[in-house]
Amino acid sequence: MSPSRPTLRTAVGTVSAAVLATSTLAGAPAANSAAPSPTTVAATQQHLAAKFPDVKFVDIEGDGGIILKANVFTPGDAVPGRRYPLIVLPTSWGMPQIEYVVQAKKLADAGYVVVGYNSRGFWQSGGQIETAGPPDIADASKVIDWALAHTAADPAKVGMGGVSYGAGISLLTSAFDKRVKAVAALSGWADLIDSIYSGRTQHQQAAALLGGAGALTGRPSPELKTILKDFLASDLAKEGDMLKWGAKRSPVTYLDRINANGAAIMLGNAWGDSLFPPNQYADFYEKLKGPKRLEFRPGDHATAEGLGLLGLPNDTWDHTKRWFDHYLKGADNGVDREAPVQLKSRSTGAYEGYKSWKDVPSGNRKIALNGTQQIRTDRDSGANGGTVFLSSLLDQFFRLPPMASIPLLPRSAAAVWQSERYTSAQHVRGTAKLHTTVTSTAGSGTGIAYLYDVGPLGVGKLVSHAPFTFHDKAPGQPFGVDLELFSTAYDVPAGHRLAVVVDSVDPLYIEHNPTGAKLAFSSPADDPSWVSVPVRD
Structure with a gap:
């Protein structure tokens, strides 16, 4: 390994320290902003740039002219004039810009252009939190536009992925942007209402957690504040408004568009996900018509892939890379021939493969x-x-x-x-x-x-x-x-x-x-x- 390349231990320490530093600053937000000070951000970026020589920190103009803070990784041995598959990674709810740097670095070393960006309304990105609304989808397309114009990204090989909020935005974007050919949606949602309002019952701890994290690390929109207030207050007179708001932000609402566009979609979730229970993902998976894969593992929200964000061995991210390798690079790695439903037992920790979700029980x-x-x-x-x-x-x-x-x-x-x-x-x-x-x-x-x-x-x-x-x-x-x-x-x-x-x-x-x-x-x-x-x- 070249001395200029970060070791795994260094990568883990760097990302952990940076996440801790920026998260701590969120506890004392400036007026109308939860973003850390420019001096602190500059110092964090400088430190990361020293450990990850291939990273560039850029500003990308999002929908309505707001600025999205982003980082870009390119293949270290890139050949001038050659085009490379592009992967866009929107950040999770409340997470800072550096969330995906370790995985982005790995993907870039494998021959991808990778752009991770802070979703609007969070940290230093502009705008307000729209909860995967139309502006967030438009932002994702703007990021793709920027990458195709400013990097060696191949317009015919565009993928999106992410954890939680990033997963939801990726799925939604695949319905509205035909350039997206592959998606890895980890710990996301297909039906927002069925996730936090299942059985017509408010998931109190989940909603309070999302609301608190949003207020701490970003700028909730007036609409989001109203929805959360009515939701937690059990205001049945406003139930219709809440249902419409949730449906607008649910990939299942746009299932026909997703199927028509034909992106290869990998869904991953945990059996005990407190925010987005597995049922709604399984139901959505069965209705997808294109190439698809469903993976369930023990754990809670984002815990199955969380250690992988720090560079530790992680099968979720390994499977994600194989998915992108096949559907963006054309690698004959067998992922398309494996049983598309992969379940990891809570009791044994072993994987089991099935040809469909309905075939799981005998x-x-x-x-x-x-x-x-x-x-x-x-x-x-x-x-x-x-x-x-x-x-x-x-x-x-x-x-x-x-x-x-x-x-x-x-x-x-x-x-x-x-x-x-x-x-x-x-x-x-x-x-x-x-x-x-x-x-x-x-x-x-x-x-x-x-x-x-x-x-x-x-x-x-x-x-x-x-x-x-x-x-x-x-x-x-x-x-x-x-x-x-x-x-x-x-x-x-x-x-x-x-x-x-x-x-x-x-x-x-x-x-x-x-x-x-x-x-x-x-x-x-x-x-x-x-x-x-x-x-x-």
């Missing part, structure tokens, strides 16, 4: 929700989905999901049903579904359904869960509820059983239960209640 096990159980709605039973990031990180690295003692759950606050004890391991793969009949003493209410792996001592490990909320129901009149739990890949050991728990309070969500209300769950003879658990034999 059957299902039904758990009958017999009898009638009634619960009060103003108590937390102790069953819950955990805490944003922390719980799924513990599951990812230590296989310690949220746990509860099933025998000790108060039956006044939690309805509980259990399967028989299984004589062989149950390989849960895919999306569990619940069907039941609910009778409420109030017109509105919220329930949260959990699926637990219960060992011999009665301790349950969370396999999956999902919330549901209803409004405008006639008190005392039964109605049906159909709910998809969040998709997963989990092995229930032989000798264990599965438990279904439904309660009404979970710190992850905003609940809509009036004080003193009660929920009853029944199983009419002509419409039995059940949970269907997908399994792979």
